[in-house]
Amino acid sequence: MSYKIAVLGVTGAVGREMLKCLEDYKIDCVVKGLASARSVGTKIPFNGGEIVVEEATMDSFEGMDYVLGAVENDMSEKFAPAIVKSGAVFIDNSSAFRLNDDVPLVVPEINGEDAFKNNGIIANPNCSTIITMMAVAAIAKLSPIKTMVSCTYQAVSGAGQKGIEDLEQQEKSLMAGEKIVPTKFPAQIVRNAIPNIGSYKDNGYTSEEMKLQNEGRKILHMPEMLVTCTCVRIPVMRSHSIATTVVTERKVSVEEAKAAIKAFPGVQLAEDIDGRDYPTPLDTSEQDDVFVGRVREDLTNPNGLCLWCCGDQIRKGAAANAVQILKLLITK
Amino acid sequence: MSYKIAVLGVTGAVGREMLKCLEDYKIDCVVKGLASARSVGTKIPFNGGEIVVEEATMDSFEGMDYVLGAVENDMSEKFAPAIVKSGAVFIDNSSAFRLNDDVPLVVPEINGEDAFKNNGIIANPNCSTIITMMAVAAIAKLSPIKTMVSCTYQAVSGAGQKGIEDLEQQEKSLMAGEKIVPTKFPAQIVRNAIPNIGSYKDNGYTSEEMKLQNEGRKILHMPEMLVTCTCVRIPVMRSHSIATTVVTERKVSVEEAKAAIKAFPGVQLAEDIDGRDYPTPLDTSEQDDVFVGRVREDLTNPNGLCLWCCGDQIRKGAAANAVQILKLLITK
Helix, strand or coil: CCCCEEEECCCHHHHHHHHHHHHHCCCEEEEEEEEEEHHCCCCCEEECCEECCECCCCCCCCCCCCEEECHHHHHHHHHHHHHHCCCCCECCCCCCCCCCCCCCCCHHHHHHHHHHCCEEEEECCCCHHHHHHHHHHHHHHHCCCEEEEEEEECCCHHHHHHHHHHHHHHCCCHHHHHCCCCCCCCCCCCCCCCCCCCCCCCCCCEEEHHHHHHHHHHHHHCCCCCCEEEEEECCCCCEEEEEEEEEEECCCHHHHHHHHHHHHHCCCECCEEECCCCCCHHHCCCCCCEEEEEEEEEECCCCCEEEEEECCCCCCHHHHHHHHHHHHEEEE | EEEEEECCCCCCCCHHHHHHHHHHHCEEEEEEEEECCCHHEEEEEECCCEEEECCCCCCCCCCCCEEEEEEHHHHHHHHHHHHHHHEEEEEEECCCCCCCHHHHHEEEEHHHHHHCCCCCCEEEEHHHHHHHHHHHHHHHHHCCCCEEEEEECCCCCHHHHHHHHHHHHHHHHHCCCCCCCCCCCCCCCCCECCCCCCCCCCCCEEEEHHHHHHHHHHHHCCCCCCCEECCCCCCCCEEEEEEEEEEEECCHHHHHHHHHHHHHEEEEECCCCEEEECCCCCHCCCCCCCEEEEEEEECCCCEEEEEEHHHHHHEHHHHHHHHHHHHHHHCC
């Protein structure tokens, strides 16, 4: 059976990667590529043929089985009612519906069963959150996580195609000895680090930083988990890295944690990557597994563990996770 | 009075910066530039004239008042007895003597008084440690720090001149579409992040990571302080950044902490850097102040505070701190 799938926002970095994931996961499907009016007619290769981009309208979703959303919140909010009314299931990468009680927020390896309790919308979590949760889920299953302190090292692709282009242009300007003029980021990103992703909340945290707690609680089914986070953009193309300290209810030993991480689906314990026992963002780009290394005892708390993880922000952090949710639904 | 000062390791990144700092701090001095045999005869501009590099030998230190050391541990250990015997005071940037009971470990703004209790050797702390301690010292004076969780974003200059050259060469290879071959770092550093600085200890931490606890305790006079740290190299030239969460004995409010940070010598609270309320590494390069931003409550502990700080690794993290120790000694 061939599924009818619309990709909403098909011309963006995540939308294009969703097409690649539909190919990679061998989803038997006919795809409608939707974007704003200015992209109409754009041709995108897919499955040996090509997709001709159509304008997304309220009528675009009739007859679709699934809609993969790779647009900003306002567009997701605009089209969601029409998608749900059409009877399609909307797997949405925006943050618009993630915390709604009647919308499951799903990382298939962690809480895949939640996906089936949907009312037409399933939310794909934030990219750093997916990658961090993949790294700590195995530990959380051994003992509930009480607190987590995380610092991120985030790729420019998290800011979309314009983020990628801003770094590329700045690298060229740097090499040419020309003035560097940021177009997407609030400061120079090449040879720099910017500790500000998202918008400020009243508590001094950014929206991106709060997602780790708010979305992490929902994914792990641990509503009391306390998370404090610092989100930092660095000049890396597409994999996010996160240094995390988790404190669990009971002590989990390093060996126990490593064994559980190694056994967890979609996660690889870094043991020998070109002789290194830790991943770097480049090691994990263009594929779907999250890599974990540097697992060691937290020196500030006997029940704490520290680790370092990396995962491709566009793949597992966005497009691949969405297509994995789709695959889960059609396989069951 | 003009002081006779030898700079040991004068041809390296830190050694050269020590000369600039001697100029910037207007130290009235005659400088002898010492290095290994292969650099003999190299001319380095200084104070309008130039220094001709001499080979460091056991006899190099006779008649010197101070020796600034910018060499590796083995060289510091080799020459220290001769320096002390000559009667000069050795301000050493290596880690060879930092934890010795009879060697003060000094950040002048924090524990300058310790410098006077020396027996001929004063140690300059690790670069990330200096910058982090500068950022948290104001809070520690309000209430002792019980625990600290830190993640670093470290510049390539921390690996010396060869680290700088490795990034520069990798950037060129990237732009030329050529294969990237790391010469100093254990993996590609351009467009990447490497969570491994220093050598592994038995507890899974690196030597660099343990310095923050071991040296931090000594600088702050807080021998019970527990610190857990993840040290990460990123493609930034010369300023280190550190995201830190500190838990203090009593609760320190965000406003109280900000006021104390703002009043602390050598530290600037970032309030408006081109409209931003946080520093980036580039904002803090080529100068000596440590900049602090993102001060906010730790969401995992009512007595915790989170902050982000940046400081020039070659200046305050190494050369400037050493010259500030020298200035303290000759001013008193």
